[in-house]
Amino acid sequence: MVEISIQNLTKHYATLVALDNISLKIDSGEVFGLLGPNGAGKSTLLKILVGILRPTSGTIRLGEYDIVADPEKAKKLIGYLPENPSLYAGLTTLEFLQFVGKIRGVQDDLLDHEISGSLKSFGLDEKRNSLVGSLSKGMKQKVALIATSLHSPEVLVLDEPLTALDPKTRVSVKDWIGGQTKRGVTTILSTHDLDVAQTHAGRIAIIDHGKIVAVGDVESLRRLANTASDARLEDVFLRLTEEKGEEPARH
Amino acid sequence: MRYWVKGRFTKGAILGLVIGEAFSVVFILFGSSTYLSFSNRVGLSTGLSEVALTILLALFLVGLIQSGFNGSGLPVSSSDVDYVFTSPVPPREVFAAKLLLNSLTTVLFGFPPIFVLYLRFSAYYHTSWSSAVLAGLATLVFLVIGLLLSADITLSLGHGLGERKKLWRNIFIILVIAVSLLPITLLIPGIPVEVAEVTRVLPNGLAAAVSVGLVSGTPVGLAYLADLLLFAWLGGVLVLGVRMSRGHFYDLLEVPSASGEKFDQPNQVSRLNPKGKSIWSIVRLKEKIMISRTREARAQFISAVFLSAFMIIYALSGSFQSSPTSFLFILFIIGSFGSGTASRWIEKERLWILKSSPLSMRRYVKEVYRARVAPLLLYLSPVTVAVGVPLILGGLSQPSFLLGVILALPGALEIASITMAGGMYFASKYGQSSADDILSSQQQELADIRRFLFQTIINLVMVSPLILLVFVSETLVTILGPGYLPILAVGMVSVSILFTSLSINFLLNKAGDAVSKREDV
Numbered sequence: 088m089v090e091i092s093i094q095n096l097t098k099h100y101a102t103l104v105a106l107d108n109i110s111l112k113i114d115s116g117e118v119f120g121l122l123g124p125n126g127a128g129k130s131t132l133l134k135i136l137v138g139i140l141r142p143t144s145g146t147i148r149l150g151e152y153d154i155v156a157d158p159e160k161a162k163k164l165i166g167y168l169p170e171n172p173s174l175y176a177g178l179t180t181l182e183f184l185q186f187v188g189k190i191r192g193v194q195d196d197l198l199d200h201e202i203s204g205s206l207k208s209f210g211l212d213e214k215r216n217s218l219v220g221s222l223s224k225g226m227k228q229k230v231a232l233i234a235t236s237l238h239s240p241e242v243l244v245l246d247e248p249l250t251a252l253d254p255k256t257r258v259s260v261k262d263w264i265g266g267q268t269k270r271g272v273t274t275i276l277s278t279h280d281l282d283v284a285q286t287h288a289g290r291i292a293i294i295d296h297g298k299i300v301a302v303g304d305v306e307s308l309r310r311l312a313n314t315a316s317d318a319r320l321e322d323v324f325l326r327l328t329e330e331k332g333e334e335p336a337r338h
Numbered sequence: 339m340r341y342w343v344k345g346r347f348t349k350g351a352i353l354g355l356v357i358g359e360a361f362s363v364v365f366i367l368f369g370s371s372t373y374l375s376f377s378n379r380v381g382l383s384t385g386l387s388e389v390a391l392t393i394l395l396a397l398f399l400v401g402l403i404q405s406g407f408n409g410s411g412l413p414v415s416s417s418d419v420d421y422v423f424t425s426p427v428p429p430r431e432v433f434a435a436k437l438l439l440n441s442l443t444t445v446l447f448g449f450p451p452i453f454v455l456y457l458r459f460s461a462y463y464h465t466s467w468s469s470a471v472l473a474g475l476a477t478l479v480f481l482v483i484g485l486l487l488s489a490d491i492t493l494s495l496g497h498g499l500g501e502r503k504k505l506w507r508n509i510f511i512i513l514v515i516a517v518s519l520l521p522i523t524l525l526i527p528g529i530p531v532e533v534a535e536v537t538r539v540l541p542n543g544l545a546a547a548v549s550v551g552l553v554s555g556t557p558v559g560l561a562y563l564a565d566l567l568l569f570a571w572l573g574g575v576l577v578l579g580v581r582m583s584r585g586h587f588y589d590l591l592e593v594p595s596a597s598g599e600k601f602d603q604p605n606q607v608s609r610l611n612p613k614g615k616s617i618w619s620i621v622r623l624k625e626k627i628m629i630s631r632t633r634e635a636r637a638q639f640i641s642a643v644f645l646s647a648f649m650i651i652y653a654l655s656g657s658f659q660s661s662p663t664s665f666l667f668i669l670f671i672i673g674s675f676g677s678g679t680a681s682r683w684i685e686k687e688r689l690w691i692l693k694s695s696p697l698s699m700r701r702y703v704k705e706v707y708r709a710r711v712a713p714l715l716l717y718l719s720p721v722t723v724a725v726g727v728p729l730i731l732g733g734l735s736q737p738s739f740l741l742g743v744i745l746a747l748p749g750a751l752e753i754a755s756i757t758m759a760g761g762m763y764f765a766s767k768y769g770q771s772s773a774d775d776i777l778s779s780q781q782q783e784l785a786d787i788r789r790f791l792f793q794t795i796i797n798l799v800m801v802s803p804l805i806l807l808v809f810v811s812e813t814l815v816t817i818l819g820p821g822y823l824p825i826l827a828v829g830m831v832s833v834s835i836l837f838t839s840l841s842i843n844f845l846l847n848k849a850g851d852a853v854s855k856r857e858d859v
Contacts, residue, residue: 100857139693140857159696167694173687177628182610189612189620190695198612216605218631234691 088115089150089164089241089273091136096145098131098297105131107297109145113275118268120288121277122324128297129277130170133246136275137167149242163192166240170247170277172231176220180211180230183219184237191238198237205233209259225256232263243267243274249283261286281320291320295328362451370458387459388550389521395480395542396518400511402484406491407507412436414591423588433583437489441482452477456553465555473549479568480545486575487541493582495590518542544568606631617697618705625683625709642714646721683710683765689856700850703762707846711758715751722750737820741811744827745834749808752838753801759845760797766849800841804834 091113098106106128113119123129134140136147138158147154152161175183181202188198206212209229214222219230228248235243248264249257264287268274278284284291285305292302301311309318312326405411412433414423422432456470456477499506520537537543544564550556551564609627612620629635683706685692692702726747733740807830814826 137694139690141855159698162694162696165694167690169690171687172690174691175624175628175688177631178610178624179606179608181608182624182627185608185610185612186620186624187691187695189615189617190692190697192617192696195613216608218606221605 120284406488411492
């Protein structure tokens with residue numbers, strides 16, 4: 088299993104400071120929740136973590152590998168689901184999963200087995216020869232989830248996995264997240280769904296204006312926010328982020 | 339109408355359009371001169387011009403008929419759907435405003451290049467410039483008829499034609515093509531002239547007859563009747579469209595998707611069996627499957643046919659014999675055209691799949707280049723040989739000319755390869771930007787024109803050493819003597835191949851790095 092270490096991470100987009108000197112340590116096998124208002128920097132953090140974006144300064148290590156210095160080795164450990172996963176509409180579901188499995192290094196003899204099992208468990212078996220472009224949003228999200236975990240990653244990075252899904256698909260995605268966390272996969276879960284964060288995450292970080300404003304389990308966040316001991320996470324979140332202005336930090 | 343006009347004619351858009359117009363005028367002059375030298379060579383002038391124009395306009399008509407049946411007869415954007423179609427403006431007014439704007443745009447922007455085309459022809463036929471203007475106007479009337487017809491077809495989809503649209507589309511297109519191709523039979527000795535007259539039932543045939551008649555000064559029999567028939571078409575399709583637009587037609591229109599992908603069949607047989615294949619062969623296979631399932635395959639086929647036809651016409655016109663460097667220049671044009679195939683490589687929002695994987699982006703781009711571009715190069719190779727062998731045989735007695743030809747033949751393919759690699763760099767640097775999606779269409783057009791010009795300059799710089807080699811070849815043979823021809827040929831061809839390999843590698847590495855560094859995914 089893999090632990091994640093983020094040290095003094097900063098990311099600038101021209102004059103905009105998207106992430107401001109963030110440091111975090113996520114233990115191996117831990118499920119770590121990431122909460123924050125829109126534009127707080129959550130997706131940027133996750134994109135740097137998986138090697139899509141480069142940090143302006145600071146380091147991210149996944150186990151023994153630095154994502155900037157050893158991107159190929161580090162990326163082998165990761166399964167990433169972006170906020171709005173765009174898939175190859177012109178490939179069939181089966182072809183898409185075969186392609187992703189192959190580029191993520193799944194052995195040929197395991198790939199068919201993994202794909203068939205996952206399609207069955209998500210109820211997508213009869214869609215294997217359908218073009219991805221013809222699938223519904225919920226089905227595409229399920230296909231993206233299968234693609235994320237085909238290579239049995241040791242780190243899962245999930246960016247808003249439940250956005251705009253119907254209740255039935257939400258349940259199956261939540262079950263899937265539960266299954267992965269039981270497997271002991273180190274998971275970072277960015278979400279606006281506070282129930283999901285509370286249910287699955289051992290610790291939660293609240294990020295606002297590119298800074299971590301609080302980290303801890305739900306109890307410690309309640310204490311930090313000076314809320315009642317039975318306060319809902321929603322109230323804790325609002326209390327911890329309310330004092331900041333609307334404009335993002337700028338140099 | 340004001341909303342669309344305001345949106346379309348921003349300052350930036352006007353600047354972009356001026357650059358675009360200038361470019362099209364240069365291209366038209368180049369193309370028309372090539373055409374005239376070709377028609378001179380084969381000994382045909384007015385007759386051939388009318389045939390060529392009928393066919394050219396027929397291609398335009400076929401394209402519009404197709405887009406009409408696809409629901410794109412009235413171009414709409416997603417903002418139209420969200421804001422205009424949900425407004426209380428009656429559909430008929432929306433229809434009228436859209437048509438008026440599209441026709442105006444076509445006339446406004448179509449006129450300069452069309453006028454230049456006819457001006458070039460009027461200079462050739464020694465007729466007055468006013469005949470060129472009138473000929474241009476006749477062609478523009480045809481273009482507007484085409485737009486109206488396309489809109490009418492889209493509107494007719496709601497009247498029970500929808501379910502049978504494929505059958506009707508195919509019948510329509512076959513009829514238009516068949517009638518339009520009839521003038522070619524005039525090239526068969528002894529064929530009755532009346533056969534070609536059949537083409538004048540369609541607006542493309544009428545427009546060609548009137549335009550060529552005017553610009554060549556040839557008295558056109560029944561010219562006024564042809565004019566009247568052309569305007570009858572215009573009135574007919576306009577009245578038909580106005581009648582059909584009375585209903586609510588918004589659900590018939592198609593909003594183009596951001597990715598431009600469209601598939602006829604939702605289910606397909608899976609063709610990407612990864613067993614025993616390397617990662618890179620799977621990457622290439624994926625790319626080929628994607629191309630084959632989108633309209634890109636058709637675009638590639640049309641590119642290949644266009645490129646080879648252009649090369650053959652250029653060879654027949656005798657321009658290559660006058661100078662081997664003209665062969666290289668034409669291949670630069672062809673390579674730039676072909677680089678469009680490479681430039682269509684768009685991953686955009688799907689880059690997360692690749693960038694979060696352990697793949698090397700440099701290698702990935704190289705494999706995409708192989709999958710997208712290699713087929714076109716392979717296709718061009720035999721055409722180059724077919725064009726080149728007669729040149730070599732013809733130049734055996736002139737050693738200085740022969741070295742230029744020997745260098746120019748592989749050089750042609752090398753130039754095409756480099757410009758296509760440039761196309762991949764272009765696609766990586768600019769084509770993958772999801773930030774482009776939030777630009778307005780006018781800004782996007784302007785950005786595309788700027789990038790295209792920038793890319794053309796880069797390509798020209800990259801291939802100029804190859805053109806230079808051909809330039810100096812004649813001087814070298816003259817200085818060293820014909821005895822050195824074999825050594826010079828082997829040496830210089832090796833240098834050009836080495837230069838090409840290094841250039842392609844450099845461009846594709848830069849392309850891979852550009853994808854890796856993208857921040858807007």
